[in-house]
Each structure stands twice: as structure tokens, then as C-alpha cells.
Amino acid sequence: MIRYAVLLSGEMDFCTIGGIPLIEHTVRKLFASGIEEMFIVVHADSAAGYAELKSRYPGIVITTGAFQISGDFLFLRSGLLFDAIAFHVLINEARPDVQLASGSGEPIGIAKLQNSALEKMYPKMEIPSQAVTRKIATLLWGKIETGAAAQKTEQDLYPLIQEAEGLRSVRREVLLNPGPATTSDSVKYAQICADICPREKEFGNLMEWICTELSLMAGKPGRVETVLFGGSGTAADEVMISSCVPDEGKLLIVDNGAYGERFAKIAKVYKLNFEVFKSSGFKPLDTEAVKTKLIEGAFTHFAIVYHETTTGLLNPAPELCRFCHEHGITTIVDTVSAFAAIPIDMDRDGFDFMASTSNKNIQGMAGAALVFCRKEALAQISAYPMRNYYLNLQDQYNGFKKTKQTRFTPPVQTLYALRQAIIEAKIETIEKRYIRYSACWDILVKTVKKLGLSMLVPEAAQSKLITAIIDPASPAYSFDALHDLARSKSFTIYPGKLSDANTFRIANIGDIQPEEMTAFVKILEDYIQTL
Numbered sequence: 001m002i003r004y005a006v007l008l009s010g011e012m013d014f015c016t017i018g019g020i021p022l023i024e025h026t027v028r029k030l031f032a033s034g035i036e037e038m039f040i041v042v043h044a045d046s047a048a049g050y051a052e053l054k055s056r057y058p059g060i061v062i063t064t065g066a067f068q069i070s071g072d073f074l075f076l077r078s079g080l081l082f083d084a085i086a087f088h089v090l091i092n093e094a095r096p097d098v099q100l101a102s103g104s105g106e107p108i109g110i111a112k113l114q115n116s117a118l119e120k121m122y123p124k125m126e127i128p129s130q131a132v133t134r135k136i137a138t139l140l141w142g143k144i145e146t147g148a149a150a151q152k153t154e155q156d157l158y159p160l161i162q163e164a165e166g167l168r169s170v171r172r173e174v175l176l177n178p179g180p181a182t183t184s185d186s187v188k189y190a191q192i193c194a195d196i197c198p199r200e201k202e203f204g205n206l207m208e209w210i211c212t213e214l215s216l217m218a219g220k221p222g223r224v225e226t227v228l229f230g231g232s233g234t235a236a237d238e239v240m241i242s243s244c245v246p247d248e249g250k251l252l253i254v255d256n257g258a259y260g261e262r263f264a265k266i267a268k269v270y271k272l273n274f275e276v277f278k279s280s281g282f283k284p285l286d287t288e289a290v291k292t293k294l295i296e297g298a299f300t301h302f303a304i305v306y307h308e309t310t311t312g313l314l315n316p317a318p319e320l321c322r323f324c325h326e327h328g329i330t331t332i333v334d335t336v337s338a339f340a341a342i343p344i345d346m347d348r349d350g351f352d353f354m355a356s357t358s359n360k361n362i363q364g365m366a367g368a369a370l371v372f373c374r375k376e377a378l379a380q381i382s383a384y385p386m387r388n389y390y391l392n393l394q395d396q397y398n399g400f401k402k403t404k405q406t407r408f409t410p411p412v413q414t415l416y417a418l419r420q421a422i423i424e425a426k427i428e429t430i431e432k433r434y435i436r437y438s439a440c441w442d443i444l445v446k447t448v449k450k451l452g453l454s455m456l457v458p459e460a461a462q463s464k465l466i467t468a469i470i471d472p473a474s475p476a477y478s479f480d481a482l483h484d485l486a487r488s489k490s491f492t493i494y495p496g497k498l499s500d501a502n503t504f505r506i507a508n509i510g511d512i513q514p515e516e517m518t519a520f521v522k523i524l525e526d527y528i529q530t531l
Contacts, residue, residue, distance in 0.1 A: 005038040010078025015150040032186035033087040077109030082141035103137030177494035180359040180366045181510025190420035191413040204404030219346045229369040233336035236355030236369035241266045243393035251301040257308035282456045307338040310497045312466035321350030352377035364421035367414035440508035440517040447521035471502040474531040
């Protein structure tokens with residue numbers, strides 16, 4: 001696994017090929033190949049010209065002098081346009097120092113090097129002579145040194161590179177179901193890597209990096225601990241309910257959808273002392289009534305679903321959890337379909353424990369359950385009874401802190417994909433991701449209104465992530481027919497989940513773009529007009 005890259009700057013960095021600056025082609029391919037941090041070496045008088053690029057890609061470091069790298073890295077000379085397969089070849093090379101060359105033996109200017117080679121490269125920043133050469137006769141690549149060369153490359157070479165890279169793309173299926181969500185090809189391809197025993201130090205470091213980065217998405221540095229389990233979002237919910245309520249505790253659970261109801265079912269299995277605050281699955285929660293219930297019932301713990309995936313109803317979890325903290329009540333929050341879409345700060349929002357998963361808004365693959373803990377809250381549960389073996393939060397946390405390993409076999413490929421998804425989330429940012437999701441929701445809602453359809457949840461109470469649409473009144477309507485029509489055009493939709501309302505659900509989470517939602521609503525419109 002290669003985490004770093006070094007790029008030499010050049011005069012042609014910002015010439016455009018296909019409307020994109022030459023250097024940005026390289027930057028995008030590096031991040032898509034799993035690079036976490038890249039150093040662009042520039043002259044001091046040109047550093048300011050790279051500021052805008054850095055602002056859009058947080059993993060970029062602009063440097064004018066010496067710097068340190070803690071692992072192997074990819075090295076690239078300036079002015080190159082090439083097929084991204086070059087990175088795949090080098091990342092999979094077992095030899096330590098390797099440079100690529102054409103079939104004739106001409107060095108391309110791309111290499112994989114050990115971090116110890118960096119000192120030997122100063123000040124000229126040339127590939128060390130000890131690097132072995134890997135020839136690739138069929139690699140598409142070119143060096144651009146003049147404007148005329150850029151124009152010719154755009155005309156002749158660039159279409160060939162686009163075609164070659166396009167041949168490796170995965171068939172696009174847009175999942176409008178509420179998870180697992182659509183993923184990028186780079187996330188899918190992150191799973192295809194050399195086999196590794198998860199007990200190796202390298203994989204332990206990967207899991208530690210994942211936990212650190214996820215924690216920073218849930219709070220300020222040093223304030224949150226993330227604990228990984230193999231499992232679904234429900235597994236993360238069960239971890240919290242079974243591990244975070246003591247025998248003498250009293251738990252209040254808000255049930256206004258399938259996932260609040262699931263909280264209650266889990267609590268019942270573990271024979272906890274709990275009560276349920278039952279509320280409508282599509283009307284805003286009565287927060288004052290919940291607050292009154294918490295105080296009058298002398299509850300010590302409170303559990304709520306932030307975003308009810310059943311309907312798209314957004315619960316006022318921060319308001320209620322802050323109220324709980326004012327009254328010494330520990331909070332447990334299902335953020336499975338809220339995390340990485342809605343900005344969260346566990347201290348600010350009053351969340352002591354919260355659950356999510358690798359396959360929704362973080363845009364990874366299914367298989368990893370994520371439990372986030374405020375440090376003080378985690379410390380308080382150390383003496384709680386161990387009701388569950390595999391899903392025990394304290395045992396899993398203690399074991400990982402001691403060994404950098406999960407107690408049992410982790411979902412290796414899922415975690416490689418999660419790493420890539422985190423890289424991409426950091427580039428987009430959670431705030432901008434929610435803007436993109438909201439833009440897709442706006443397109444959907446506009447069409448729903450145009451077609452005379454109704455939404456189950458009032459607009460003001462919706463998350464803008466999942467929309468429950470009431471079935472058309474026409475006797476000719478068939479969800480299966482609509483589903484099959486959409487599926488034939490590479491869109492997947494999902495039926496409703498409430499027993500007292502006939503609905504279908506459209507989710508606009510995952511790697512979905514506004515133009516794709518525009519294409520889907522045209523399908524919806526065409527179908528409705530046949531009724």
C-alpha cells in the first residue's frame with residue numbers, strides 16, 4: 001500500500017487537456033489510486049500559483065524545500081499525461097525501487113521509491129540510479145513541454161487514454177435505495193489488492209488510520225474514539241444498546257420508524273430496563289413531550305435515531321441530546337444514514353455514543369460497523385457488564401488500543417474500500433457532499449410536485465437524503481412495474497417500510513450526481529404518464 005506521492009512542478013502544469021489542467025489529471029489519478037498525501041515540489045516564486053489547486057484537494061502539500069515522508073512513495077516528473085494503469089503497476093510491484101520505461105527502454109519519469117531514497121534525490125530530485133526498470137511496451141503516455149505539444153497530445157493521445165481507462169470502468173448502477181449506496185469505481189477497485197493477513201502491522205496501521213480519520217469527522221481532534229466491528233449498521237446499534245447501559249440504568253427509546261423499533265427489540269433481547277416513546281413515523285417529533293418523559297421517568301439513558309431511514313424523517317437529535325446532557329442523561333444515537341452527510345460534532349450535539357456503517361453516506365462498501373464514542377462516555381462504561389462477546393464495545397476498544405487489531409477477523413477488503421472512501425470524502429468534504437445530495441433532492445421534489453404526487457413527510461421535517469413518496473392512487477400503479485422499468489435503465493428504487501402507508505422510497509445518497517437524478521425523474525415521469 002502506497003500512501004504518499006511526490007510531484008515535480010513544471011511550466012506546463014496548468015495547460016489544459018480536455019478542459020482540465022495537466023497537473024490535475026495526475027492529482028485525480030493519484031487520489032483515485034489510494035494516495036493520502038502528495039507533495040508538489042515548486043519554486044518559491046511559483047508557489048502561490050498552486051494555492052487554488054491545494055484548496056480543492058486537502059491532501060496536497062506545496063513545498064519549496066526539503067520534506068520528510070514516512071513510507072514508500074510514488075514519484076513523478078512534470079509535464080506527463082498517461083494511463084492510470086501506470087500506478088496500478090507500480091503499487092503492485094514487490095521490488096522496492098522501480099521506475100517505468102517504454103518498450104524501447106526510455107524512462108517515463110514515474111517511479112515507486114522507498115522513503116530512504118528521498119535524501120539521495122536532493123537537490124536535483126532525480127530518480128536514483130539503483131532503481132530497477134519496468135518496461136511496459138503498451139503504456140499510453142506522453143511528455144508535454146510546449147503549447148504545441150499540448151495541443152497535439154489533446155488531439156491524438158488523450159482520446160486513447162480516455163478509451164483505455166474507460167474500458168476498465170465498472171458498469172454504472174445508480175442505487176436509489178437507502179443503502180448500500182452507489183460507490184465510485186476507485187472505491188470498488190480498492191478492494192482488489194494483494195492478499196494480506198490482517199494481523200500484519202501494515203493492516204493494523206490501516207485500521208488505525210481509518211479510526212483516526214473517522215473520529216475527525218465526528219468531533220474535534222482527541223475528543224472521539226472510533227471502534228470498528230465486522231457487521232452492518234444494526235450490529236453497531238446492538239453494540240451500543242448491549243454495552244452502554246448498566247444493570248441499574250433506565251433507558252428511554254424513541255420509536256418513530258423501523259430503526260427506533262429495532263432499538264427497542266435489541267433492548268428487549270438483553271432484558272434491559274427500558275421504555276418506548278412511540279411517535280408518528282412521518283410527523284415531526286414532539287420534543288417537549290420527550291423532554292417531559294425523560295425527566296418524569298428519571299431515565300439515565302436515551303436512544304434515538306437521528307435520521308429515520310424508513311421515511312427520511314430527520315429527528316431533532318442534537319436538541320434532545322443536549323437537553324439530556326444538561327440533566328446527566330447518557331445518549332445513544334443511530335446516525336447510520338446521517339453520518340458523513342449531515343455535519344456532526346459529538347461534543348456540540350451531545351452525542352455520547354453513535355453508530356454508523358461503511359456503506360451509506362461515507363460511500364464505502366458494506367461490511368464494517370462503526371461505533372463512535374465521546375472519550376468521557378467510553379471511560380464510564382468500563383465497569384458495565386459484558387452482555388455480548390463479539391459485539392462488546394469495551395473489549396473491542398481495549399483490544400485494539402493494545403494490539404492495533406480487532407479481536408476477530410476484520411472485513412479486509414471492505415476496510416481497504418473504506419480507506420479509499422475516506423480519502424474521497426475528505427476531498428469533497430461533508431458540507432459539500434450534503435449540498436450535492438440536496439441538489440439531487442431538489443430535482444426529485446420538483447418532479448414529484450409536477451406529477452401531482454405527495455410526500456409522506458412534510459418538507460420541513462425531511463432530511464433531503466431519503467424521500468418517501470405516497471403511491472399513486474391509480475389502480476394501474478404497480479411498484480414492481482416501476483421498479484423493473486427503472487432497473488432496466490440502471491436505477492434501483494426501494495419500497496416503503498411503514499405498515500400504515502403505501503409508499504416507495506427514493507434515496508439520493510452515495511456517489512450520485514444531479515444529472516443522474518435528472519435522468520431518473522424522467523423515467524418516473526414517463527411511467528406515471530402511462531397510468
